[in-house]
Amino acid sequence: MFPNIPFDRVNWFTSGFLVITFFAAVIGTPIYFVYFGIDPVIIGLFATMFVASGMSITLGYHRLFAHKAFKAKKPVKIFTLLFGAAAFEDSALDWASDHRNHHKHVDGDEDPYDISKGFFWAHMGWIFFKLYPRELDNVNDLKKDTLVMWQHKHHRLLGMLVGIVLPTLIGALYNGWVGALGGFIVGGVARLVAVQHSTFLINSLCHTMGKRPYDSGTSARDHWFMAIFTFGEGYHNYHHSFQHDYRNGVKPWQWDPTKWAIWTLEKLGLVSHLRRVSEEKIVLAELREIKNQTEAQIVDNQGWKLITCSTRQEAYEKLVEISHQLAEGYHELEKAVGDRINMSRENLAYWRDQTARAAEQITAMRHLQATFAV
Numbered sequence: 120m121f122p123n124i125p126f127d128r129v130n131w132f133t134s135g136f137l138v139i140t141f142f143a144a145v146i147g148t149p150i151y152f153v154y155f156g157i158d159p160v161i162i163g164l165f166a167t168m169f170v171a172s173g174m175s176i177t178l179g180y181h182r183l184f185a186h187k188a189f190k191a192k193k194p195v196k197i198f199t200l201l202f203g204a205a206a207f208e209d210s211a212l213d214w215a216s217d218h219r220n221h222h223k224h225v226d227g228d229e230d231p232y233d234i235s236k237g238f239f240w241a242h243m244g245w246i247f248f249k250l251y252p253r254e255l256d257n258v259n260d261l262k263k264d265t266l267v268m269w270q271h272k273h274h275r276l277l278g279m280l281v282g283i284v285l286p287t288l289i290g291a292l293y294n295g296w297v298g299a300l301g302g303f304i305v306g307g308v309a310r311l312v313a314v315q316h317s318t319f320l321i322n323s324l325c326h327t328m329g330k331r332p333y334d335s336g337t338s339a340r341d342h343w344f345m346a347i348f349t350f351g352e353g354y355h356n357y358h359h360s361f362q363h364d365y366r367n368g369v370k371p372w373q374w375d376p377t378k379w380a381i382w383t384l385e386k387l388g389l390v391s392h393l394r395r396v397s398e399e400k401i402v403l404a405e406l407r408e409i410k411n412q413t414e415a416q417i418v419d420n421q422g423w424k425l426i427t428c429s430t431r432q433e434a435y436e437k438l439v440e441i442s443h444q445l446a447e448g449y450h451e452l453e454k455a456v457g458d459r460i461n462m463s464r465e466n467l468a469y470w471r472d473q474t475a476r477a478a479e480q481i482t483a484m485r486h487l488q489a490t491f492a493v
């Protein structure tokens with residue numbers, strides 16, 4: 120009936136869990152609220168559990184364990200391991216191993232959630248199939264961490280206790296069996312489904328929708344809209360360019376609550392050694408990307424230089440002039456990065472402006488291209 124599906128490789132336990140929890144959440148939650156009324160305490164329980172388990176994935180599983188973007192003291196490790204288990208996304212060790220493979224082989228065959236196999240595959244399709252035995256040969260550093268190994272051994276039990284029993288118990292203490300049911304369905308099941316799909320979106324939509332200001336050679340993209348649902352992980356093009364940075368939304372105005380949480384924990388003395396990519400490296404990456412685009416656009420519009428006295432010729436010449444400036448900036452920044460020299464704020468701002476100017480000119484040229492093509 121479905122000849123393309125390798126049924127012998129289907130992981131029935133995980134697939135069943137994903138499907139049953141999904142339908143239980145989308146059907147059970149509205150029924151609960153219609154039957155017992157919208158209770159702000161139950162909604163608050165959902166929100167608290169969502170933030171605790173969602174951030175344990177972004178701050179703990181992702182930035183701390185998979186990328187080692189900072190060092191954490193025991194309380195932070197224990198919290199993120201417990202509430203990370205409550206998201207039912209495997210152990211931190213398994214998760215980090217898959218994720219390191221994703222970065223190493225992005226868009227290739229060995230990328231576990233390879234977007235070139237389709238949106239649904241990258242979102243959750245890959246989880247329906249057996250991932251075991253994982254080789255786990257890229258997480259030897261984490262294997263030395265006794266807390267990580269303890270969670271790896273017991274993550275299903277911990278997930279049940281923290282992710283399901285805890286919200287049910289809180290609901291029961293608040294409002295007897297009605298509260299317990301709300302805690303179970305809304306705070307437990309619907310919340311875990313919401314956290315899972317928020318993570319899945321990073322692998323699917325963040326590799327589909329948005330811009331690529333740092334590197335157009337990868338499918339990973341930046342989009343503010345995605346950052347809202349993913350505790351700041353939506354700046355995925357930046358992340359794939361600089362995976363060890365504790366920030367994903369690197370600009371001060373970008374929505375990245377995980378970055379703010381890590382920064383706050385540092386002030387409280389609970390985390391340390393935050394890794395930051397230098398401004399020079401970031402501007403260099405942006406400038407390199409726009410320089411490549413500028414050069415491609417020049418090649419594309421070579422014929423325009425022969426059109427005398429026209430807007431197209433003017434636009435072409437302007438882009439060539441910008442391209443020369445970008446080449447100059449590229450060498451200056453590359454040298455600064457190589458020699459680990461800090462450039463002045465004014466100098467960095469100047470090259471950022473040149474990058475923005477080049478982007479505007481490329482847009483203007485594409486507009487002209489479209490106008491004259493008609």
Ligand SMILES: [Zn+2]
Nearest residue numbers: 321322339355
């Ligand atoms: Zn990715």
Ligand SMILES: [Zn+2]
Nearest residue numbers: 218222358362
């Ligand atoms: Zn990552």
